[in-house]
Amino acid sequence: MLDSVKNQEQEFTEVPFWFDPLCPWAWVTSRWLLEVEKVRPVRADWRIMSLAYLNLEQREGKGLSDDYRTLMEKAWDSVRVCVAAAEHAGRDVLGPLYTAIGTRLHNQRRREDPTVITEALAETGLPASLASAATSTEYDQLIKDSHDEAFNEVGLDVGTPVLRIAGTALFGPVLRQAPRGEAAGQLWDGLAMVAATDGFFELKRSRDSKPSFE
Numbered sequence: 353m354l355d356s357v358k359n360q361e362q363e364f365t366e367v368p369f370w371f372d373p374l375c376p377w378a379w380v381t382s383r384w385l386l387e388v389e390k391v392r393p394v395r396a397d398w399r400i401m402s403l404a405y406l407n408l409e410q411r412e413g414k415g416l417s418d419d420y421r422t423l424m425e426k427a428w429d430s431v432r433v434c435v436a437a438a439e440h441a442g443r444d445v446l447g448p449l450y451t452a453i454g455t456r457l458h459n460q461r462r463r464e465d466p467t468v469i470t471e472a473l474a475e476t477g478l479p480a481s482l483a484s485a486a487t488s489t490e491y492d493q494l495i496k497d498s499h500d501e502a503f504n505e506v507g508l509d510v511g512t513p514v515l516r517i518a519g520t521a522l523f524g525p526v527l528r529q530a531p532r533g534e535a536a537g538q539l540w541d542g543l544a545m546v547a548a549t550d551g552f553f554e555l556k557r558s559r560d561s562k563p564s565f566e
Contacts, residue, residue, distance in 0.1 A: 364394065365395070369399065370499070371450060376562075379457075381513040383565075384539070387537075400434055400446070402427070402499050404431070406503070430486070433483060434446060435495050436485035448475075469483045502514045511523070
């Protein structure tokens with residue numbers, strides 16, 4: 353019986369997914385991946401990347417407006433708390449914590465609310481003291497290591513979301529709205545086929561609408 357359960361678990365495809373909680377496009381894609389889990393043998397493996405690290409350090413802040421630079425400096429906060437939480441409780445906590453933070457930042461549109469982090473920690477059963485990581489550099493190297501794992505492969509000319517399918521790291525899919533049910537599964541099937549194509553690099557079109565979190 354135990355062997356049968358183990359074999360069933362081994363049939364699932366683990367999909368590393370790098371996110372920054374602040375990014376609305378990554379949020380939509382992450383909700384799509386949760387839908388895929390319902391209709392395909394797929395499991396998300398949540399990992400951290402940092403828009404602040406990418407834009408302020410790796411890209412040296414080139415071309416950033418003053419407003420966006422300020423946003424990027426603030427973007428360290430939630431990423432640091434996520435990594436501190438993973439160090440405290442294990443990486444399995446990243447999925448629930450991301451959902452708790454992202455729901456408040458994006459669905460509830462509370463980006464300027466300082467209570468988002470403490471509420472999200474409480475919702476996921478984590479100590480409020482982890483909120484202090486937001487202003488600490490203690491975990492920054494761990495953030496950079498996780499980030500670099502993805503971006504050393506996918507390149508610095510993209511952002512988030514980044515996921516890896518069958519050994520291939522890809523930027524995207526960038527979605528206005530998360531497909532549900534079998535539609536989510538069909539998009540996964542197509543993406544998996546593209547990822548398996550040797551030498552594939554890019555499909556893209558200009559964005560003409562804002563993300564929808566419904």
